[in-house]
Amino acid sequence: MKQLIKSTIILMACLVLASCSTTRRLKPGQYLYTGADVIINPDSSKRIADQKEVKTSLENKTRPRPNKSLLGIKWKLLLYNLAPDTVKPKGIGNWLKNKVGEKPVLMSEVKIKYNNDVLKSYLISQGYLQADVTGDTVIKGKKGKAIYTATTGDRYKINSVTFPKDTGTLTNNINKNKDKTLLKVGNFYDLDTYKNERIRIDNDLKESGYFYFSPDYLILQVDSTIGKNLVDITLKVKNTSPDAALKPYTIKNINIYPNYNLRRDSLLRNLHPQPYHDFNIYDDRNTFKPKLFDRLVFFKKGENYNRKDHNQSLNRMVNVGAFRDVRVEFLPIDSFKNNQLNLNIFLTPLKKNSLSFSVTGTNKSSNFIGSEVKITQTTRNLFRGAEQLDISASGGFETQYSGLAKGQNSLSLTLEGKLTFPQFIVPFYKPSATNAFIPKTVASLSYQLLNRGSQYSLNAFKAEFGYNWKENIRKEHTFNPISVNYVQASFPDTATKDSLFNANPILRSSLENQFIIGSNYNFTFTNQMEDYRRNNIYFNGGIETGGNLWGLFVQKDNLGRRGLFNTSLTQFVRLEADLRDYYKVNRNVTWASRLNLGYGYAYGNSTTLPFVRQFFAGGSNDIRAFRARTLGPGTYKVPDNQTFSDQGGDIKMMLNTELRFKIVSVLYGALFVDAGNIWLRKEDTGIPGTTNTGRPGSGFKLSRALSELAVGTGAGLRIDAQIFVIRLDGAFPIRKPYLPSGQRWVLNEVDFGSKTWRRENFILNIGIGYPF
Structure with a gap:
């Protein structure tokens, strides 16, 4: 005291x-x-x-x-x-x-x-x-x-709202949408609402062809003399508005210059155009196929100008990835005397070929840290339809800086080819262009060699064909109807292989050959780009199947298993959902939370998810008080003498919450709590008559899942320079699921002054980027 x-x-x-x-x-x-x-x-x-x-x-x-x-x-x-x-x-x-x-x-x-x-x-x-x-x-x-x-006095309310009398096309268009007005009788007087109402009317008029109209041409007259703290509002079009603003405009000619640059301006304008549908294309070099512009330009000849087509056309031309400069101009014919506009579109292509080189630092959830060198050759407009081919080669070196296998080194070599088409390529179906975002068809093929020194090597082949599209700025979909993965392990000799498997039976399942052929779908929703929101949400959900539909085309072997290349076909369904919430307490403090759930169901040839598709717990982006991939499954604990510690599961439950705050300049701090675990759908009972005795407590039961959650807490420092984030988190467990029931909370054992406690419990995590 x-x-x-x-x-x-x-x-x-x-x-x-x-x-x-x-x-x-x-x-x-x-x-x-x-x-x-x-x-x-x-x-x-x-x-x-x-x-x-x-x-x-x-x-x-x-x-x-x-x-x-x-x-x-x-x-x-x-x-x-x-x-x-x-x-x-x-x-x-x-x-x-x-x-x-x-x-x-x-x-x-x-x-x-x-x-x-x-x-x-x-x-x-x-x-x-x-x-x-x-x-x-x-x-x-x-x-x-x-x-x-x-x-203050009393706050005034709206008594009545009067729109202009229907005396012509302009006022008719204003009155047509007056039911959408932001000015509601009984609402409080609010100047911001009045400004937004003028913007709303201007947006409606822009959709009806009023290209030269402006919110400044509207006036809201407020009469506050009627008494009882009420106001009457009268909306009018200013008498000083120019004639050009008071009439709708239609599109006469659509002129496209696909290979434009300023030095060739006069030459291009004097070319004889190539007519195509509603377009006049000025391109003496035939840089792009004309049908590309059906997907990029939403305007049609003779139609009224509208802002929606304007914005969607601009967004598509910018996001197609073929142009370094996009410029459009609307020119009135005969100096505003009639109601027609010529649309000129000037597009400056990117270079057809480019070579990029990058050196990056890597930090994985498995506590491997290292660097990678990557070189990428990009070929644009490969078939004159704004396609893009990327061929890359990369090599990297990593070392495990913490964990039971600390000091283990890894070398990798990756070759990848990816061809992107700015459209849906679907047999017997031609989707229509409906929004500002370019739908993409992507075909990719890759090979990776991972070498773990004198222990083993992994050869991984992957091929995918699928689609990526956005509904809007918040919602994105990825669907790969064809996804093929083949992983083959090799060892220096049989003795090394047997020695590894005998010392650690779990390695047998993780290093066995894997053949996965199936489909996957992923959906992402985010409003994080909307900074004006106090609360932002991110959601990512996905489903992956292996060996289901495609397995019907594969013959069974003598044991009734379906397989290819002497490898059993993996059959499973995998579901995962990741929900994140970012709440701005104030300008310098954010409360971030995440809920991550995963479930896998294996059937047919398989009794559990393949190792490369399992869920893992622990590590710098997960439950930070436990070393990477060492937590679980269930109440099982990895033996201290086991060098290969990766523990996978079929079910995952994780909750993170973190208070992030600015300290000074680019230095930020964080206080966090992580909770979660993984489980096998069925208990691992091992193999009778072998050294594989299984993993007691690894099975999932809903009734005891909450009591088997691990909990950790800690604090961290982050250097957030916007273009990169370097993170250092220190964490320690306060609940250990592998201890006997009733003894799992260990908050009373925390002792920072004890070297032994720090060595066994305190975990430092180095990361690149935020954990979520």
Whole structure:
């Protein structure tokens, strides 16, 4: 108790000293500005709706902003004061003072009248039309603050909304969609809603051909004199609107220049065009097949201009991956005197061939870290239809930096070819182009050699044919109806193979030849690109099948098993779902959570999922308090003397939650809790009469699944430079599922002062990118 009191006194003394040091360098007559306080309706007992939120909004609109603080300590100002008054252009003093530190914000910078006007204007925009704000300053010692008193009055509501009379085509189009208006009788007066209503009407008109219309040509007249804190709103088209804005335009000619560059501008414009459907194509080099533009350009001759076709055409031409520059222009015919536009499309192709070279760092969930060198040859527009062929070769070296097999090295060589068509290639079916995103057909073939020193080598062949498409910016689909994987293991000699298998029976299943032929489908939903949202969601779900439909075409052997190349065909169904939530507590703090579920069902030739399709637990992107792939299955624990520790399962359940916060500049911190485990669908009972005694407790039972979850917690540091993220996480277990029931929570055993405890429990994870 005495120690606690002593620590508290020391902490309070530090806080007092820190408080004093923020003002010690102020000159006579200078006062440190500590922020603004807004008092709403102090002379009235009536609270306004959402008063706390309104108060916060008003305080955030005052200027200047006070010095940043953490736990009440203005740490940036403290660092600024640590530096001498004069610092060299380079050095730690300059870095502390000008890069990390923050000079004091003074009371002399506060403009009371300016802030009064800003706060009053904001309240009026929210419907408090009789609002008034007065401000003053309070000085105490070497510090001061601003106090603003806001008298709001009652908030006004909408009494009626009047649209312009139907006197022509323009007003008819405005009235046609007035049922979609954002201005609802009974709603509060809100200036932002009025602005958005003008934008809504402009968008509707753009879809009807009004190319030159603008929201600025609309005016909303507000009458607040009718009493009872109500307003009447009248929407009108300004009399000063230009004639060109008041009529719809149609598309006359669509001129496409597929091989455009500025130096050939006059030559290309004077070419005799090649007519194709609704297009005039100016290309003396026949760079692209004309039918490509049926999928890229949504406009048709004689149709009204509309913004949807405009945006979808631009997005498709940009995303097809064949052009480095895309430019469109709409030119009125006869200087606005009629209602027709010529559409000119200027496309500058990318180079047909390019060579790229990259060196990357790798960090895998299995705790392997290393680097890879990759060279890629890209050939664009291979068949004159914007196709793309990528041929790559890569080589890498990895070493396992932690785990039971620490120090194990791995060499890899990968060859891959991928051909992408910017369209669906489906027999007997021609899908129509319906949105701004280019559908793709992808065919790929790859080979990988993985060498684990003197132990074994893996040869992996993979071939896929499938489709990738987007419904919209949030939803993406990938479907591969044909996916073939063949993995073959080889050993230096029979003695090495037998020695490995005898020492670790689990290796037998992981290194046996694998033949997987099937299909897979994956769906992704995300709204993470919408930064205005306080809460963002990411979901990825997939299903994979092996040996089902394709297995019908494969003959059975003498034992009734289907196989190819003397290898049994793997038969299974695998489901996985990954749901993530990112909640912005404030600008610098995010609460991220993830739920990851997986289930695999093997049948026919197979009793469990093939090793390369199993689920794993533990590692830097998973349950970080346990070493990679060593957790589970179920309550089973890998023996300490087993060098090959990878443990796979048919079922996975995982939950992660992490509080991420900014510390300074690109340095971020995190506090996290991870929970989860994997299981086999059926208990591994081993093989009678052999050294393979199975894995007791590895089977899944729903009734005891929650009691078999592992739980870990920890903290981390991240360098987030946007283009890359380097992560260091330290974690330790607080629940071990392999301990006897009733003894699995081990929070009381945590002892950072014990070297033995740290060696057995504390795990450091180095990662590239966020864990989720």
